[in-house]
Amino acid sequence: MLFDSNLPSDLIFSQNPSCDCQGTCTxxxxxxxxxxxxxxxxxxxxRKLQHSFSDFLHRPIYECNADCSCSVSCSNRLVQNKIDDFSxxxxxxxxxxxxxxxxxxxIEAGEFVCIYKGLYINSADSARISLKHSSESGHVYVLQVREFAGDSRDACMVFETVVDGACDGYGDSLPISSLINHSCNPNLTVIPVRVDSLLPILAFFAKRNIPMEEEVAYDYGEWSSGSLxxxxxxxxxxxCRGFLPSHDA
Structure with missing residues (x-):
């Protein structure tokens, strides 16, 4: 995980509580x-989720972390152990x-596919960097995930994660995760997964079975306000909603 210098250090270095399990956590x-x-x-x-997507949209995922005593191959270390796997x-x-x-x-429904790779940036910089991407390349490579708590009618945002997927430039410099297109009927979803920090890894999981050679896609507006x-x-x-989700919502 790469972090912009404008991010508060307490977010980056806030270690989550650890477990004292031996072997794998069961x-x-x-x-x-x-x-x-x-x-x-x-x-x-x-590589599959234990429960349905509706469960994971309403509860957090905490993997075991660097301070845990369990094995590095513990089954609760899936995403961190596959963080560089785009196979x-x-x-x-x-x-x-x-x-x-x-x-x-x-790819089977519920299976971990890959992470969204890039530079973690301050949410206040999101609109500026999105505009920069758009003017320079015609595309936006910023993934912005907002997490909410409370009843759906009165939910309030409790955390926002923003990752710049083009921090190293465009073209061949782009990680493959930045090339995943939008769909209004996607076969992927983004789930925040926390390991060593309050800042989560943004992980893609399959929403349904995906045959080999089918294009993978996620809803760019899944975790935003829904404006276009x-x-x-x-x-x-x-x-199809006719237009792509807005990046400055």
Missing amino acids: DPLKCSCLLRSSGHNYLPTS LLKQVDACGKGLGVCASRN SAKPCLCGAET
Whole structure:
């Protein structure tokens, strides 16, 4: 994880509580990490979530961290152990959308696909950097995730994570995760996963089974206010909203 110098140091270096389990963590009543997650996060011998997406949209994911006594191969260390693994993806020409990404093999529903790789930036810089991307490349590579707490009618934002996926430049310098296109009917979702810090890893999981060679996509507005930009959406879904989500909402 790379951090911009404008980010408060207490966010970066705020270590989450650790567990004192041995081997792999199995008991949510004894493992403090699983307890904070309200139960098991993943199936023990796979890359898949333990429960449905609706559960994970309403509860946090805390993986075991550097201060935990459990094994480095603990089943509750899935995302951190696969943080540099992009093997399920390959870059393709997405026709009129430009570059895109498709599945390099069949991906099962609930399976971890990859992280969104980039530089963690201050939310106050999000609009400025998004505008810079748009003016220089015609695209925006900023992923902004807002987490809310409370009843859906009275929910308030409690945390915001912003990652610049083009911090090293455009073209060949872009990580493959920055090339994943938007869809109004996506097959991926973004789930915040916390390990050593309050700042989460932004992880992509499959919402449904994805056949090999199918383009992978997520809803750019899944974690935002839902307002739309003036840029036409080319996802082709029956439920297409017509325009891409706004990045300055």
